Amino acid sequence: VISEAADELSVDAYVIGGFVRDHILERGEPKDIDIVAIGSGIELAKKVSEKLPHKPKVQVFKNFGTAMLRSGDMEIEFVGARKESYRKDSRKPIVEDGSLEDDQNRRDFTINALALKLNENGFGDLLDPFNGYEDLKNRIIRTPLDPDITYSDDPLRMYRAIRFATQLNFMIEAESLKAIKRNKDRIKIISKERILDELNKIMLSDKPSKGFALLYKTGLLKKILPELTALQGIDEVEGQKHKDNFWHTLEVVDNISENTSDLWLRWAALLHDIGKAPTKKFHKKIGWTFHGHEFVGAKMVFKLFKRLRLPLNEKMKFVQKMVLMSSRPIAIADDSVTDSAVRRLIFDAGDHIEDLMTLCEADITTKNPKRYRKYHN
Numbered sequence: 179v180i181s182e183a184a185d186e187l188s189v190d191a192y193v194i195g196g197f198v199r200d201h202i203l204e205r206g207e208p209k210d211i212d213i214v215a216i217g218s219g220i221e222l223a224k225k226v227s228e229k230l231p232h233k234p235k236v237q238v239f240k241n242f243g244t245a246m247l248r249s250g251d252m253e254i255e256f257v258g259a260r261k262e263s264y265r266k267d268s269r270k271p272i273v274e275d276g277s278l279e280d281d282q283n284r285r286d287f288t289i290n291a292l293a294l295k296l297n298e299n300g301f302g303d304l305l306d307p308f309n310g311y312e313d314l315k316n317r318i319i320r321t322p323l324d325p326d327i328t329y330s331d332d333p334l335r336m337y338r339a340i341r342f343a344t345q346l347n348f349m350i351e352a353e354s355l356k357a358i359k360r361n362k363d364r365i366k367i368i369s370k371e372r373i374l375d376e377l378n379k380i381m382l383s384d385k386p387s388k389g390f391a392l393l394y395k396t397g398l399l400k401k402i403l404p405e406l407t408a409l410q411g412i413d414e415v416e417g418q419k420h421k422d423n424f425w426h427t428l429e430v431v432d433n434i435s436e437n438t439s440d441l442w443l444r445w446a447a448l449l450h451d452i453g454k455a456p457t458k459k460f461h462k463k464i465g466w467t468f469h470g471h472e473f474v475g476a477k478m479v480f481k482l483f484k485r486l487r488l489p490l491n492e493k494m495k496f497v498q499k500m501v502l503m504s505s506r507p508i509a510i511a512d513d514s515v516t517d518s519a520v521r522r523l524i525f526d527a528g529d530h531i532e533d534l535m536t537l538c539e540a541d542i543t544t545k546n547p548k549r550y551r552k553y554h555n
């Protein structure tokens with residue numbers, strides 16, 4: 179239908195971006211399709227709607243020169259090919275009409291700049307000026323332009339690079355990774371809500387630790403979750419060391435992710451030890467302790483959620499509760515807690531008992547597999 183509509187209007191039209199990428203990667207059913215018209219995207223959207231049996235409503239965003247319509251579960255977005263330039267203090271570009279090539283130039287990654295022609299003449303031709311197809315095959319995230327320009331223009335792309343690397347299990351090209359380190363301070367112009375969207379997508383991938391490790395190595399994690407990076411490092415006093423609670427946390431998050439796709443349980447896993455940095459002490463007699471870290475951690479969850487604009491609702495309370503309780507069963511597994519503590523734990527956990535057990539099992543498994551087996555039996 180889009181092809182016919184474009185031919186009737188005598189405009190060239192292309193499907194571009196995520197749809198093409200996911201189609202080549204065979205990543206299941208698409209949810210949205212981005213169409214670029216070499217001309218008016220709004221006119222093309224209207225024509226497409228006329229031709230569809232259910233004549234869907236066309237939502238026009240005049241200021242952006244875009245239009246959107248729904249067909250079944252799919253959102254189809256139409257835009258006229260454009261050229262973008264950026265100012266230092268905003269990720270909102272100055273937009274002018276442009277060619278397909280200009281439109282591909284403005285895209286974040288080579289794998290997101292692939293376009294397929296839709297007009298009858300040339301239907302299905304792949305327009306790939308930056309070798310995005312090769313990058314898809316070689317599993318590489320690379321920017322079409324100089325990465326310093328791409329990331330500085332729209333710093334959210336630093337998060338997007340890490341999110342795609344995590345979701346698709348791709349590698350970020352070395353120059354790009356260096357550019358992210360250089361441009362990390364630019365993230366300050368991005369709203370917390372946008373960053374959180376990306377964090378949640380990382381969190382919901384198969385192996386979130388990959389994304390968090392990249393965020394850590396590039397310095398982006400310290401900007402958004404300093405409570406977490408504070409867990410990194412091993413101290414030694416009088417020959418006694420404690421474990422690195424940051425890398426341990428990432429292991430717990432991966433273990434949890436094998437057992438649950440629940441976003442909030444995964445958040446609980448990520449935050450379950452955050453009280454450990456501020457409570458860390460060394461006692462001559464007992465060695466390293468993190469006494470009271472669960473309580474301190476639960477308070478930190480509240481502040482952190484507020485700062486990230488995460489909803490302060492039931493989900494937050496759930497995460498807080500998990501953080502508060504997560505260390506107790508571990509103590510049980512260490513044989514240092516009595517039966518009454520087990521009863522108390524079950525009582526406190528209420529409806530969340532299954533989730534709590536999943537979280538604890540993930541923690542105990544990484545800490546001490548032998549003890550875990552004993553406890554589990």
Ligand code: CTP
Nearest residue numbers: 195196197212284285286287290291332334335
């Ligand atoms: N895009 C971009 N820079 C951004 C956001 C988006 O260049 N900061 C471009 C990319 O070409 C991207 C397309 O706009 O493919 C659509 O963006 P979006 O819908 O956010 O991402 P998808 O690639 O479709 O992937 P997903 O749906 O998984 O987010």
